[in-house]
Amino acid sequence: MAKLVLGPLLRYVDASSATVWVETDASCEVTIAGHTARTFQAGRQHFALVRLEDLGPRTEYDVRLDGETVWPEPGSDFPKPVIRTGEVRQIAFGSCRAAPHQPVGPDALDAFAQRLMKLPEEAWPQALVLLGDQVYADEPTEATKQWLRDKRDGTKEPDGEVVHFGEYARLYHETWGDPEIRWLLSVVPTSMIFDDHDVRDDWNTSAVWRREMADKPWWRDRIRGAISSYWVYQHLGNLGPEELARNALYAKVKAQDTDVLPLLEEFAEEADKEVEGRKSTWWSFRREFGRARLLMVDTRCGRILDEGKRQMVSDEEFEWIERNTEGDFDHLLIGSSLPWLMPHALSHLQSINEIGARKPGWQGKAAEGIRQAVDLEHWPAFRESFDRLSRMIEKAANNGSATVCVLSGDVHHSYVAEAEFSRPTKAVVAQLVCSPIHNEAPKFLRPGFRLSWSRPASWVFRRLATLVGVPQDLVHWRKTSGPHFGNSVALLDFDGRRARYRLISAAGEETASVLLGRESQ
Incomplete structure (x- = not known):
């Protein structure tokens, strides 16, 4: 008899349909709420993504393998698994979650789940957005080592x-087998995107980095394993019914009754390649959360780095992102694992470094060394893309929405920064950061983060940026909350055309609360 290894993970949910993902230890038929899917095999693992249709506002469910009920587990004290398709009033988000039992402070997501278990369903968030570093491939636990x-x-x-x-x-x-996390992921729809540690630290920092990795005897196997597993464990559940229906790889996987791992690894290797400024696969995606739209932007695998170019995503993919900022919604959420608006000094430094790394000889090598040593690889380090994103957001902020919020993580401190452009926008524009969920930064780093936000540091690095030819910023921003340190989960609450960012510590304390929206809205 097949056994449930991992899951169920509630992934895509809209007004009447959903998908639920599971991993089993053998081939079987998976049934959830009367809907059935056959598993596919990848290596020694077996998986299924069950599509559910014609759902009402609330559907309790169990998981059956070949007709035998395996979830909820007998005697479980957790609230029953349920799919809710109603109004989206709250989204939880964050990034950087090291595995349980790593010595990096209390796990804020685990603590969050424990608190939710004691609350009525009405108090649960309607969506969870994980913004990268869901796993740490280069920093495994001692048990895994x-x-x-x-x-x-x-x-x-x-x-x-x-x-x-x-x-x-x-x-x-x-990381997902923890009982509280497993329950949370079974009742709150979850969207995900990778960052570097899901593959390897500093993944796709630069063309030099890619060449250095390509010389490693194990790198080809590494990128095949990383991207193929990402497709199965994270990306597949990001797709809605229409996207799944036209996904050629998913169709091949479902049609094959033997091990599909060779197929997935071949796909992964092609997805990593860059040919004439293009990538064969896009990982960015779009989700609708009631009156809020989420545009999740791939800021890692989609980078263009060869032939003298340096772009966060290709022109073709950026055009798709730009088109999807248009529509009828109250709140536009742009998911980017890497922040758009950073501490001013760090932002200027990254643009300075990008210019330095282009220089020949020892200057370019030194700048590249600094880039890799201190992670100068965020949006300002891709200045062309940074400016294009700024222009896109300014335009989107005049298209009818009340807020345009960039949701990010990565930087191991949390903050809110509100943006202003040369002309006032109709919508409030804000950078919202929650990092980490479970990977607390050492305390000796905190003064440096605070200093990078200071006016003197900003002034010095802006002057240096001007001297080396960095153009003036198209956007100006000010920090309105933070920097906040420690493991946390962020909540974004919607109230009509207003939104509120709240930061909740692992201890359950609200350490920040920022209202986003104009008085007239």
């Missing part, structure tokens, strides 16, 4: 890092 040592012959793979699909699968089992 020992498991890797025991299974390897010590010839090719890097010590203490995962490489292959099955090794990535173990990371997902660790």
Whole structure:
């Protein structure tokens, strides 16, 4: 009899349909709320994405494998699994969640789940947005490191890092297998995008970085394992029914009754390639949350770095993002694992460094070394893309929505920054950051973060930026909350055409609250 290994994960939900993802230990038929799907095999793992249709406002469900009920587990004290298709009033978000039991402070998402269990369903968020570093492939737990040592012959793979699909699968089992997290993901629809640690630290920082990695004997296997596992564990559930119906890879996977891992790894290798300023696969996607639209932007795999170009995403993909900022909604949410608006000094430094890294000889090498050493790889380090994003957001802020919010993580401190352009916009524009969920930054780094927000530091680096030829910013911003340190989960509450950002610590304390919206709205 097949057993449930991981899940159920409630992924896509709209007004009348949903998808639920599971992993099992053997091939079987998965039934959820009267809807059935056959598993597909990838390596030693088996998976299914069950599509549910014609749902009402509230549907309780269980999981059955070949007719046997396996979830909820017998005697479970957790609230029953339920799919809610009603109004979206609250979204939870954040990034950077190390595996349980890592010594990086209390897990804010686990603590959040424990509190939700005691609350009525009406108090649960209607969506969860995870903005990168869902797993740490280059910083596994001690248990996983020992498991890797025991299974390897010590010839090719890097010590203490995962490489292959099955090794990535173990990371997902660790991070999503926690009982409270498992329950949370079964009742709150979750959208996800990767950042660097889902593959490897500094992934796609620069063309130099890519060449250095390509020379590693294990890198080809690493990128195949990373992207194929990302497609299965994270990306597949981001897609809605229409997207799934026209997804060629998913059609091939469902049609194949043998191991699809070779197919997925071939796809992964092609997805990583850059050809004439283009990528074969886009990971950005769009979700509708009632009167809010989420545009999730891939800021890692979609980078264009070869042939002298340096773009966060290709022109073709950026055009798709721009088109999708238009529509009838009250709140436009742009999900970007990397912040658009950063501490001013760091923002200027990244643009300065990009110019320096283009120079020949020792100057360019030194700038590249600094770039990789201190992670100068955010939007301002892709200045052309930074300016294009700024123009897009300014235009979107005059298209009828009440707020335009960029949701981000990565930087290991949380804050709110409100943006202003040369001409007033109709919508409030804000950068909302929640980082980390479970990877608390060492306290000795905190003074540096605070200094990077200071006016003197900003003035110095702006002057330096002007001297080396960095153009003036198209957008000006001011920090209205933060920097906040420690593990947290952010909430975005919607009240008509207003929104409120709240930051909730692992201890359950509200450490920030910022109202977003104009008085006349």
